[in-house]
Amino acid sequence: MDVLVVLAILVILAAVVWVIGAPLRAGAAAEEGAGPDAAGFEELEAEKAAKYREIRDAELDHRTGKLDETDWQAVDRQLRAEAVAILREIDRLGGRAPPPDR
Amino acid sequence: MATLGRACLILSFAIALYGLGAGLAAWRMGRRDIAASARRSVYALAGVLTVAMVILEVAFVGDDFSFATVASHSSTTTPAFYKMAAVWSSQEGSLLLWVWLLASWSSLVLFLTRRRMRDVTPVATAVLAGFAAFFAGLLVFTASPFETLAAVPVDGSGLNPLLRHPSMMIHPPMLYSGYTLFTVPFAFAVGALATGKVDAEWITATRRFALAAWLFLGIGIILGARWSYAELGWGGYWAWDPVENASLLPWLTGTAFIHSIMIQEKRGMLKVWNVSLVLATGILAILGTFLVRSGILDSIHAFGASTLGIPFVVLIVGLIALSIGLVAWRSSLMRSEHRIDSLLSREAAFLFNNLLFVGLAFVVFFGTFFPLITDALGDRRNLGPPWFNRITVPLAIALVGLAGLAPLISWRRATRANLRRNLAIPVGFGVLVAIALVAAGGVADRPAALAMFALAGFLVAGVAQELWRGTRARRTMSADSWPLAVVSLVRRNRRRYGGYLVHVGMATLFVGVAASSAFQHARDVRIRPGQTAAIGGYDIRYAKPVGRVETRDGRVERIVLGAQLVVSKDGKVLSTLEPTRGYYPASAPFAPVSGMFGGESTSEVRMIAGLRRDVWSAVEPELSSVRPVMRTYDRAIRRMAAEKRPVDQQVLAFRVGLEKVVQTYAAGQPPATFRMIVSPLVAWIWIGGIIVFGGGLVSMWPAPRGVRRRAPAGYAARVARELGRA
Numbered sequence: 047m048d049v050l051v052v053l054a055i056l057v058i059l060a061a062v063v064w065v066i067g068a069p070l071r072a073g074a075a076a077e078e079g080a081g082p083d084a085a086g087f088e089e090l091e092a093e094k095a096a097k098y099r100e101i102r103d104a105e106l107d108h109r110t111g112k113l114d115e116t117d118w119q120a121v122d123r124q125l126r127a128e129a130v131a132i133l134r135e136i137d138r139l140g141g142r143a144p145p146p147d148r
Numbered sequence: 149m150a151t152l153g154r155a156c157l158i159l160s161f162a163i164a165l166y167g168l169g170a171g172l173a174a175w176r177m178g179r180r181d182i183a184a185s186a187r188r189s190v191y192a193l194a195g196v197l198t199v200a201m202v203i204l205e206v207a208f209v210g211d212d213f214s215f216a217t218v219a220s221h222s223s224t225t226t227p228a229f230y231k232m233a234a235v236w237s238s239q240e241g242s243l244l245l246w247v248w249l250l251a252s253w254s255s256l257v258l259f260l261t262r263r264r265m266r267d268v269t270p271v272a273t274a275v276l277a278g279f280a281a282f283f284a285g286l287l288v289f290t291a292s293p294f295e296t297l298a299a300v301p302v303d304g305s306g307l308n309p310l311l312r313h314p315s316m317m318i319h320p321p322m323l324y325s326g327y328t329l330f331t332v333p334f335a336f337a338v339g340a341l342a343t344g345k346v347d348a349e350w351i352t353a354t355r356r357f358a359l360a361a362w363l364f365l366g367i368g369i370i371l372g373a374r375w376s377y378a379e380l381g382w383g384g385y386w387a388w389d390p391v392e393n394a395s396l397l398p399w400l401t402g403t404a405f406i407h408s409i410m411i412q413e414k415r416g417m418l419k420v421w422n423v424s425l426v427l428a429t430g431i432l433a434i435l436g437t438f439l440v441r442s443g444i445l446d447s448i449h450a451f452g453a454s455t456l457g458i459p460f461v462v463l464i465v466g467l468i469a470l471s472i473g474l475v476a477w478r479s480s481l482m483r484s485e486h487r488i489d490s491l492l493s494r495e496a497a498f499l500f501n502n503l504l505f506v507g508l509a510f511v512v513f514f515g516t517f518f519p520l521i522t523d524a525l526g527d528r529r530n531l532g533p534p535w536f537n538r539i540t541v542p543l544a545i546a547l548v549g550l551a552g553l554a555p556l557i558s559w560r561r562a563t564r565a566n567l568r569r570n571l572a573i574p575v576g577f578g579v580l581v582a583i584a585l586v587a588a589g590g591v592a593d594r595p596a597a598l599a600m601f602a603l604a605g606f607l608v609a610g611v612a613q614e615l616w617r618g619t620r621a622r623r624t625m626s627a628d629s630w631p632l633a634v635v636s637l638v639r640r641n642r643r644r645y646g647g648y649l650v651h652v653g654m655a656t657l658f659v660g661v662a663a664s665s666a667f668q669h670a671r672d673v674r675i676r677p678g679q680t681a682a683i684g685g686y687d688i689r690y691a692k693p694v695g696r697v698e699t700r701d702g703r704v705e706r707i708v709l710g711a712q713l714v715v716s717k718d719g720k721v722l723s724t725l726e727p728t729r730g731y732y733p734a735s736a737p738f739a740p741v742s743g744m745f746g747g748e749s750t751s752e753v754r755m756i757a758g759l760r761r762d763v764w765s766a767v768e769p770e771l772s773s774v775r776p777v778m779r780t781y782d783r784a785i786r787r788m789a790a791e792k793r794p795v796d797q798q799v800l801a802f803r804v805g806l807e808k809v810v811q812t813y814a815a816g817q818p819p820a821t822f823r824m825i826v827s828p829l830v831a832w833i834w835i836g837g838i839i840v841f842g843g844g845l846v847s848m849w850p851a852p853r854g855v856r857r858r859a860p861a862g863y864a865a866r867v868a869r870e871l872g873r874a
Contacts (some may be wrong), residue, residue: 048151055155058199062163062192069184088264092349096413098871099643103414103559106641109621110614111569112558121560129867 090136097129149203150215153294156200160247161288163193164281171274175267175342183270187258190273193280194251201235201248204293208235213304216295217241223306225705233317234307239441239456240293242320246437247283249321250276250328257332257357264353271339272332279331279434282463286456309706309732309750313379319371323395326365327433330398332357333405334430337423341474346419346481351409356848358409358426361433362402363844369395370837381751381766383670383825385833386661388536393516394436397509401429404505407498414559415495416485420475421502423482427471432509434464439516490561497554504547511539537665545599548658551651552578552607555614555644573613578606590667597666604655611648618645638846646847650840657836663829670825677711677817684826686722686763689714693769693818694726695810697803707731707744707806708752709769709813711820715756725754727767727822740785741805742778745771757831764825773818774809781805 104125108118167189174183204215208231213219221238222231235241254276261269287293333354340350372392373385386392405425411418438460488495515531522529556570582602585591591598615634618641622633638645669684680689691712698705710728714721732748755764781801788798 051149051152051155054152055159058156058196059159062159062196065192065195066163066166066185066189069181069188072181088266089345089347089349092264092352093347096348096352098867100414100559101867101871102641103644106618106621106644107558109624110617112556112562112566114563114566117558117561117563126864126867130864133866 087136087139090132090139094129094132094136097125097132101125101129149207149212150294150296153200153203154292156196156203157284157287157292157294160193160196160200160251161281161284163189163196164277164284167193167277168274168281171270171272171277174270175274180266183266183273186270186273186277187262190251190258190277190280191255193277194248194255197244197248197251197284200294201244204235204241204244205232208232211304213302214296214300215293216297217293219297219301219304221304221307223304225700225703226304226307227312227700229314229317230307230312233311233320235293236320236324237307237311237316238293240287240291240295242324242441243283243287243291244293245321246324246328247280247287249324250280250283250331253325253329253332253357254280254335257354261353265336265339265345265349267343268336268339268345268350271342272335275335275338276331279335282459286459290456290459303703306732309730309748310379312750313375315371315375315378319368319375322364322371323368324437326361326363326368326395327398327437329357329361329364330402330429330433332361333426334433337426337430338470338474341423341478344478344481346423346478348413348416351412351422355406355409356850358402358406359844359848362399362406363841363848365395365399365402366844367837367841369399370834374834377830378753378755379750381753381823383753383764383766383823383827385830388512388515388533390516391440393512394432394439396512397516398429398432398436400505400509400512401425401432404502404509405429407505408502411495411498417488417495418499419482419484420479424471424475425502425506427467427475431464431467431471434460434467438464492557492562492564492567494554494557494559497550497557501547501550501554504543504550508540508543508547511543512536515539541596544658545596545603548600548603548607548655551654552603552610555648555651556610570610570613574606574610577609578602581605594666597662600658600662604659607655608652611652614648615645642849643847646843646845646849649843649846651843653836653839653841653843655836656839657833660829660832660834660836664827664833668825668827670823672821672823674819674821676819681822681824683824684761684763685717686826687716688763688765688822688824689716690820690822691724693814693816693820694728695814697806697810698730704733704744704803704806706733707810709771709810710752711767711769711822713754713765713822715763722763723756725756725763725765727754727765728752729767729769740802741781741809742775744806745778759829759831761826761828762830764823764827766823768821768823769813770819770821771813773816774812777805777809777812781808 101122104113104118104121107113108115108122113121167186170182170186170189173179174186204217206212207215207218208222209228211218211222211224211231217238217240218234221241222234226234236245258269258273258276265272336350336354340346369392372395376387376392377383377385405422408418408422408425412422438456441456441460488499490496515536518531519528552574553571556574557567579602582598582605585598585601591601615637618637619630619633622628622637623630626633626636628636671681671683673681675681675690677690677692680687682688691714693709694712695707695709697707708728708730710726713725713727715723715725730750730752731745732750733744751766751768753764753766755762781804785798785801785805788801
């Protein structure tokens with residue numbers, strides 16, 4: 047087998063081991079910042095984004111004539127109340143974004 | 149280099165197995181460091197497979213015939229452009245492309261979601277690595293692209309001539325990108341089920357990837373249809389062929405999924421349905437790959453018959469069992485949070501749309517696998533295009549109608565008053581289209597086409613009304629000019645208006661399909677030079693035969709025989725067409741000249757393509773007039789070989805023989821059989837595809853960052869402020 051090919055295989059292997067092994071070498075401690083609250087925070091952020099989209103959609107539906115004024119006001123009031131509840135929950139969890147990953 | 153390639157494949161297999169194990173370990177142990185390592189293993193996998201892919205590309209481009217796959221799928225006369233695409237014309241090359249795309253797309257997805265869904269991603273990583281391990285395993289143990297030949301040939305067999313079409317450079321990577329990207333939502337769905345996190349978050353995080361998969365697969369399907377129309381010489385773009393159907397199946401269920409996830413995001417409904425749809429879509433994507441690569445069903449697109457059937461069947465059965473088990477296990481967590489308030493609501497329209505898409509998928513699945521089902525019962529039968537058309541056309545018409553209706557209805561409930569207000573103009577326009585077409589004549593006896601045109605009119609008018617009202621509403625809130633207001637409206641509501649544009653594109657495409665199917669004129673005629681055939685109001689005269697020998701780098705690439713056709717309408721010459729047939733060399737040592745006509749041949753279609761109609765032509769030359777010339781030169785070359793004359797002299801005689809064949813054909817009066825087609829509005833199929841592509845891009849584009857920023861204020865005010873930034 048060509049020496050260069052062997053060398054190339056070894057270089058690729060070393061690079062792979064280095065890339066995959068880096069988090070294990072750093073240990074679990076470095077990941078502690080991302081506790082269980084961070085997962086809850088992410089879920090709430092997704093819920094908030096979905097709720098905001100829903101409020102905007104309802105408003106556009108109203109403005110383009112698909113929702114009557116009274117229906118829209120009821121829906122909008124309910125959606126904004128749900129959005130406020132999500133924001134409260136986000137703040138309860140600290141509202142901090144999870145630390146960046148490696 | 150083959151050794152390095154083999155080492156890369158073995159390493160890829162090992163990395164993928166590590167990713168599978170590490171992902172599962174991270175999930176069970178809750179260890180984030182192991183999860184990060186598993187994720188990085190997918191990055192490493194993409195890197196190593198990129199090296200393998202580059203090695204194979206270099207071998208093809210550099211004519212390294214020591215690679216068995218290069219020798220059997222390329223040649224020195226294959227144009228450089230097609231040498232690069234020849235990599236995925238082989239079984240092993242296409243599997244390498246598949247797993248490389250899977251690893252690349254998975255790396256991108258895992259990188260983008262690295263700070264989200266920390267519970268779900270380890271399992272998703274394991275699933276994606278598991279898919280990669282399966283395909284890398286096939287490459288290592290069954291179909292290696294790095295097999296070498298003991299005796300290296302001077303030249304290769306060449307690329308299948310049918311694959312020498314520009315779209316073949318893009319079509320397979322697009323199709324495979326769609327297939328591999330559909331495994332991403334599958335993997336995240338498995339992760340969500342395994343961890344019990346079955347809320348809308350996994351959907352929000354993977355929606356864009358599902359959309360990208362849908363878009364890539366759609367582009368791949370359209371390119372395949374275009375290739376079929378322009379290259380295969382039968383004049384159609386869709387034959388309900390098993391491989392075409394296999395790509396359509398995940399696209400149909402994926403389309404249903406993209407619609408129904410909106411209901412889960414907005415209303416917390418259809419959770420079991422959505423997760424089942426995405427699991428089915430992922431499995432159908434694998435099934436699509438299986439059908440292309442296994443050769444289990446006869447197909448004009450199946451360029452590889454192989455022994456890969458059993459591993460694929462085992463994988464598919466395993467995936468089905470896993471999916472059913474997970475859904476059953478977590479069904480109690482997936483109860484709907486709401487019910488559908490009214491049948492006059494967008495949720496209800498989406499639900500009907502889902503039923504139609506899944507119904508279509510079921511019909512296509514049944515029709516595709518009917519030969520296998522009947523084979524198992526001892527009497528193999530096929531279901532042809534008439535069967536498919538009979539069932540799918542009404543469903544497609546209903547889908548276009550629903551696609552027009554859904555944007556005009558509000559979520560939750562619609563009153564009769566606002567339905568009247570929103571439907572009046574679109575319905576009126578649809579009816580107007582129908583009346584105008586009936587008055588113009590020739591449409592009334594084609595009710596399916598008429599319904600499609602009218603519903604497409606209804607849909608386009610509905611979207612135009614939505615855009616108009618939205619822009620007007622936008623202008624009441626800002627002092628923007630009309631064009632700026634349109635841009636601002638679409639920018640703030642990309643998903644909505646991107647989706648509407650997709651609807652317009654699909655309607656355009658279906659109008660093209662309906663018109664070209666219902667009003668097509670097609671004729672197969674056998675005529676001699678000087679004779680004329682009439683078709684669809686056009687006169688097509690066979691002016692003269694044509695022929696040439698095409699060479700590349702001093703070697704004969706192919707013989708081209710064909711005809712010059714003069715197309716005229718009402719006595720006025722419109723254009724000249726030159727459809728031909730290309731004959732590629734085949735190994736025939738005892739009949740070298742006639743052997744040129746015994747191997748692969750491709751039809752070079754020629755057409756006048758326009759927005760109103762295409763005039764399409766293909767030719768099948770009759771070779772009887774040149775057979776005596778072929779025999780004469782075959783005998784002469786055989787004699788020279790027996791006399792052990794120098795090879796140069798034999799090659800010269802071969803070249804002279806080919807030139808003589810071509811001259812004899814072009815100078816004579818050979819009859820030829822022509823397929824002539826006049827099809828209206830075919831161009832709108834491709835234009836519709838481009839509109840769909842544009843709409844998909846608009847829909848996928850990320851929302852402005854401002855939407856995600858937070859402001860410290862009272863909650864109600866904060867909601868208002870954050871909404872105002874969008």
